[in-house]
């Protein structure tokens with residue numbers, strides 16, 4: 599668990615972070631959002647003490663971070679940044695093994711862990727272990743960055759715009775992989791992003807910052823429904839909030855069993871978001887879709903009325 603109590607950071611006379619309080623539970627995915635310069639990265643870097651806070655207290659599992667030595671912080675907190683921060687003259691394997699080596703793990707154990715992580719991140723060892731960062735695509739390099747952050751099996755992952763430089767398709771793939779990883783490994787994640795769709799899709803807790811302060815936090819769906827002010831509303835998408843909410847709801851939550859009517863001609867997977875179902879309806883000018891499972895077998899139907907949340911007629 600990470601707790602910030604009235605934490606302030608000043609750079610000279612400028613207050614970058616202004617008396618913020620935040621609690622991130624173990625296993626929770628917390629996204630920090632807000633306009634440029636509002637203090638997101640500074641907040642992240644105070645947690646792993648890349649930046650020392652000026653006032654207040656930061657605790658990990660009830661202990662002040664100031665009481666931890668560097669080695670303990672490295673072991674407990676992994677850190678991923680936008681341009682990966684990989685060492686260009688080191689191979690992928692050497693980059694991934696950085697923290698375990700610093701922690702003086704035996705060589706065999708470092709090798710084993712590196713191989714395990716290459717596999718976990720979908721990077722076949724034979725192909726990738728001996729490559730150099732410049733021989734990787736952006737998405738592959740970012741995977742190596744995540745593998746490196748996970749190397750010493752930290753409880754906490756701090757991620758600063760980790761997918762910011764990637765094309766939308768690679769970005770979506772890595773977002774899904776990160777979600778799977780987090781579900782499997784139960785890491786506590788604090789994630790900084792400019793991309794509201796990314797934040798809404800990934801976060802259990804969304805934290806909106808503005809001018810160094812936290813102005814609202816909570817579940818994404820609650821913030822969408824009840825933004826505290828016009829700034830949060832516009833940050834969350836303004837008039838597009840309906841679509842953003844639909845992106846957070848799955849077809850399976852609104853579908854109905856088959857009625858007496860014939861199957862609808864267009865299909866939608868039960869896992870798809872309602873926003874996609876709406877798009878298919880708009881595109882094909884239909885008001886009913888057949889819902890299918892992973893094997894493309896029909897399991898129900900979704901009408902426009904149900905999609906809109908209305909009771910079926």
Ligand SMILES: Nc1ncnc2c1ncn2[C@@H]1O[C@H](COP(=O)(O)OP(=O)(O)OP(=O)(O)O)[C@@H](O)[C@H]1O
Nearest residue numbers: 609612613614632633634635636637638639640641
């Ligand atoms: N090392 C530093 N020295 C002086 N001022 C700094 C330093 N780091 C950050 N700042 C200032 O603190 C404020 C918050 O910066 P921070 O990088 O935390 O914002 P951010 O929300 O992460 O922005 P962005 O989304 O653009 O990365 C900014 O005004 C920035 O100029």
